[in-house]
Amino acid sequence: MHLTDSHAHIYSEQFKEDRDATLQRAFEAGVQTIVMPNIDHTSIDAMLETELHYPQNCFAMMGLHPCSVGKHFERELYQVEEWLSKRPFAAVGECGIDLYWDKSFFAQQQEALRVQIDLAKRYQLPLVLHTRDAFRETADLIEEAQDGSLRGVFHCFSGTPEEAERASKLGFLLGIGGVATFKNGGLDKVLPAIDLANLLLETDCPYLAPVPHRGKRNEPAYLPLIAQRTAELLQKDVEEVVEATTRNAKALFNL
Structure with a gap:
């Protein structure tokens, strides 16, 4: 099997030694394929170096994570914009x-987010969206900007059936990760109603390791556990x- x-x-840094x-x-x-979201200016070098060493397997995005948005976020966005103008990336994100x-x-x-939405439109790239405790607030901005050209994924989706439907109507996929394996993760009530054409698989490593590795460092090798649980649901x-899901990822990220 070829998983993405x-x-x-x-x-x-959590993988620096191994x-x-x-x-x-x-x-x-x-x-066989791993798509890497950027965080901010501090993560770019390590991300691009990983891509350089594994050009057939690891693909970089470029964006600014919302938790890195502070007083000087404009400086960070200038770097994002500069990098997007220099070379191809798989997506704008995570944002x-x-x-x-x-x-x-x-x-x-x-x-x-508005700036990065505009960058996604300009470079005709998908958006990879982080929406922790903020699905509605994020979806509102996507809806406001959606002119038919925006596409992407609500990464680490763990929302309601109504939120899943709203994301799909906006033309976005749902990223399913380790939460699907959690006893009280809630996705057992959501996933059965979602079309497979709207799903991607992800680990979000080193975070959110699936059962039976919950609480430990996550890694891409655990993706089959998420695939198996998704298939069951x-x-x-x-x-x-x-x-x-591999076909969906290849189409979305133009891999």
Whole structure:
């Protein structure tokens, strides 16, 4: 099977000592393609170096994470824009709104997202959206800007059936990760109603490891566990889920 991890911070410091071994485990598990979201200016070098060493497997995005939006977010966005003008990227991201940790920069997060929406339109790239405790606020801005050209994914989706439907109507996919394996994750009530054509699989490593690794460092080699649980909830063969989500990822990210 050829799986695609549509959201993995494999360049993270948490993999500094064993990145090559971690990637080898991923390849052996059938995960051949890994799409890497950027965080801010501090993550760019490590991300691009990982892509350089694994050009057939690891693909970089470019964006500004909402948790990195602060007083000087404009400087960060200038770097994002400069990089997007220099070379191809798989997507603009990850970007969005996060109201879980801190609401004091909500207005700046909204502005940063608007800028990145415009960049996605300009470079005809998909958006990878982070929406922790902020699905409605993020979806409102996407809806406001949607002219038929915007596409992308609500990454790490763990929302309601109504939110899933709204995302799909906006022309966006849903990124399904380790939460699908959690006993009280809630996706068991949502996934059965979602068309497979609207789904991507992701680990969001090193975060949100699936059961039975919950609480430990996550890695792309655990993606088959997410695929298996997704298949169970959809009442489909895992091969069908893997094939469809890989096809969806290749189409979205132009891989």
